Amino acid sequence: MAKLLRRVIRSHAHTLKAKKVVSANALFLIIAGTVILGFFVGTQSNQIMAFIGPVFGIKTYAGNIDLSSLQATYQALKANYDGKLSDQTLIDGANKGMVAAAGDTYTLFMNAKDAATFADDLSGNIGGGIGAEISIRSGKVTIIGVLKGDPAVNAGLQAGDTVLTINDESTTGMTVDQAVAKIRGDVGTTVKISISRAGETKDFTVTRATITSPSVTSSVAGGIGTLTISRFDSETSSLARAAAQDFKTQGVKAIILDLRDNGGGYVDAAQDVLGLWLDNKVVVTERTNGQVVSTLKSGSNALLAGLPTVVLVNGSSASASEIVAGALQDYKVAKLVGVKTFGKGSVQKLIDLPDGAELKVTIARWYTPNGKNITTQGITPDITATLTQADSDAGKDPQLDAAKKELGL
Numbered sequence: 001m002a003k004l005l006r007r008v009i010r011s012h013a014h015t016l017k018a019k020k021v022v023s024a025n026a027l028f029l030i031i032a033g034t035v036i037l038g039f040f041v042g043t044q045s046n047q048i049m050a051f052i053g054p055v056f057g058i059k060t061y062a063g064n065i066d067l068s069s070l071q072a073t074y075q076a077l078k079a080n081y082d083g084k085l086s087d088q089t090l091i092d093g094a095n096k097g098m099v100a101a102a103g104d105t106y107t108l109f110m111n112a113k114d115a116a117t118f119a120d121d122l123s124g125n126i127g128g129g130i131g132a133e134i135s136i137r138s139g140k141v142t143i144i145g146v147l148k149g150d151p152a153v154n155a156g157l158q159a160g161d162t163v164l165t166i167n168d169e170s171t172t173g174m175t176v177d178q179a180v181a182k183i184r185g186d187v188g189t190t191v192k193i194s195i196s197r198a199g200e201t202k203d204f205t206v207t208r209a210t211i212t213s214p215s216v217t218s219s220v221a222g223g224i225g226t227l228t229i230s231r232f233d234s235e236t237s238s239l240a241r242a243a244a245q246d247f248k249t250q251g252v253k254a255i256i257l258d259l260r261d262n263g264g265g266y267v268d269a270a271q272d273v274l275g276l277w278l279d280n281k282v283v284v285t286e287r288t289n290g291q292v293v294s295t296l297k298s299g300s301n302a303l304l305a306g307l308p309t310v311v312l313v314n315g316s317s318a319s320a321s322e323i324v325a326g327a328l329q330d331y332k333v334a335k336l337v338g339v340k341t342f343g344k345g346s347v348q349k350l351i352d353l354p355d356g357a358e359l360k361v362t363i364a365r366w367y368t369p370n371g372k373n374i375t376t377q378g379i380t381p382d383i384t385a386t387l388t389q390a391d392s393d394a395g396k397d398p399q400l401d402a403a404k405k406e407l408g409l
Contacts, residue, residue, distance in 0.1 A: 070094060095357070104362050106348050112356030122265060123233055128187040128208035132157060134179050138393040141171040141179045143195070147213065155206045161195040168192065184208070215265075218243035223409050225252035229273065232265030232320040237272035237299075244276050244303040254308040254407040256400070257324075260338065264319025267296065267347065267366075274327050275299020277309065277334070283327040285371075286347055286364040293364060298327070309334035310403040313381055318342035326368035326379050336381035337403045343378035 078085060092111045099109040110118055120127065131150020132143050141163040146153040163171050166182045174182075183191055185208050193204045216239035217228045225247035229236060247255065267284070274283045278298040286294040311325050311334050322341050328334035347364040367373050385402035 092357075099359065099361075104346075106344070106346055106360065107362050108360045109353075110358045110360060115356060115358040118358075118360075122231065123212070127184060127210065128189065129184045129211040130155075130157070130191065130193075130206045130208060131211050131213075132183070134163070134176055134183070135392070136176055136389075137162075141174055141176070147211070150211060151206045151209050155204050156202075157193070157195065157204060157206070158197065161197050163193060163195055164201065165194040166191065168194075214239060216240050216243060218246065220247065220250050220252055222404075223251075223253040224256055224404065224407060225250070225254070226256045226258060228258040229321075230262055232262070232267075232269035232273070234266065234269070236265070236269040240273050240276065241303070248303055252307070254310075254409055255304055256310050256312065256403050256407070257328075257334070258312045258400075259317045259321040259325060260312050260314045260399070261316040262318070262321040263316060263342075264321055264344065267320055267323065270320040270323045271296055272299040274324055275302060276304045277302055277328060278331060279305065281327075281331065282369055284323050284366045284368065286366050288364045305333075308407055310406050311336050312399055312403055313338040313341050313379065314387070314399070315339055315342055315378075318344040322374055322379055323366065323368075326372070326374065329379065329382070330369040330372075335383060335406055336379065337383045337385055337406060338381050338399050339384060339386060340380050341374070341378040343374050343376045345373040345375035 074090065077090075092109075095109040095111075099107055129150075130152040131147035132152040133145035133147075135142055135144045137144070143152070143157055143159055143161045143163060145159050146157055163179065165171060166179065169182065171179055183193070185191060187208055187210050190205050190207050193206060195202055195204065213230070215229060215231045215233045215236045217230075219226050225243075227240065227243055227247075229240065271283060274281075275298040279302040280300050281298050282295055283298045284296045285292050286296070309328065311328055313321070313325050313336055317325065317338075318341065322344065325336055325341065329336050345365055345367070346362045347366050348360050349363045351359040351361060353359055365373050365375065383402055383406060385399045387397060387399050391398055
């Protein structure tokens with residue numbers, strides 16, 4: 001019995017030893033296989049993604065481009081140029097040039113700085129500013145509005161003030177963009193502004209602060225609720241719906257939707273805004289290579305449905321603004337007043353690239369509910385009304401007057 005037990009123990013020990021050898025071999029094969037697979041995936045990742053990407057709705061391209069001529073240009077430039085060259089600047093330039101060669105105005109390469117600026121513009125975060133809206137009136141830089149609670153109004157600046165100097169530099173001949181660029185700066189720093197008000201010159205020193213301009217403002221007067229949307233961002237849906245609820249509470253009899261100078265933004269925000277008038281209706285279709293790839297519907301709970309509505313548009317009303325204006329016009333729930341819109345009937349997607357860069361690329365063309373793509377031709381208003389510089393200088397708004405006349409209020 002003892003001999004049998006020892007034999008069993010020896011046999012068991014031999015089995016354990018054999019298992020250890022097999023396990024070691026298996027472990028080696030697993031490690032080797034993992035390394036080989038990792039190498040294959042690393043070197044063929046584009047091809048793999050091109051194969052499996054469509055299954056998950058991911059667009060990929062596995063091809064390569066011959067950059068030997070670019071490399072030759074780079075080497076010749078570095079060897080011969082009389083001056084300093086930044087490799088990163090050259091890389092950014094090469095990326096921008098390649099994307100620009102697609103020939104589409106809206107397909108852009110943005111480096112990290114450009115991408116951050118684009119995000120701020122879309123969100124309304126202008127960085128360090130004073131909270132004043134600037135325009136040109138009678139050829140002069142003029143404050144036409146101040147944001148409640150922001151530095152400009154707190155310092156005493158008012159709508160109608162003519163800006164004479166910014167940090168002692170005359171504003172004569174300045175464009176709006178030039179004046180705004182000089183007023184903006186780092187948060188916590190100051191800007192000196194000299195203005196003329198009722199024939200009197202006044203000086204102000206204003207401390208810049210972080211300014212976030214809301215995308216939606218509203219007012220009620222004479223039974224008309226005016227909803228002004230300056231862009232379609234992540235806050236637009238909730239702000240517009242809150243304004244609509246306020247209109248209902250105040251018992252407004254008609255609506256003016258002001259989309260003038262609204263360059264667009266997020267399509268889903270446009271869908272939600274349309275849901276204030278249209279209940280779960282198709283508002284836009286997206287097509288790639290002529291084929292419908294997406295059908296988008298409005299939101300629901302149409303608070304403003306049935307209320308007479310006029311939409312104000314101009315040549316700077318673009319993209320998401322045109323989606324809203326086009327859908328309301330197609331469904332005949334609103335009249336458009338103003339001048340022909342910009343004409344941007346394409347959809348862009350933001351794609352993250354290395355080092356904080358982004359690619360904004362046209363992925364589809366959009367069509368109104370009646371099947372119209374407005375690229376280049378824009379949307380023609382039902383009632384044409386112009387707003388000239390002379391009108392602005394005189395504080396007049398013939399387009400708004402035409403809207404009120406159409407509403408009969």
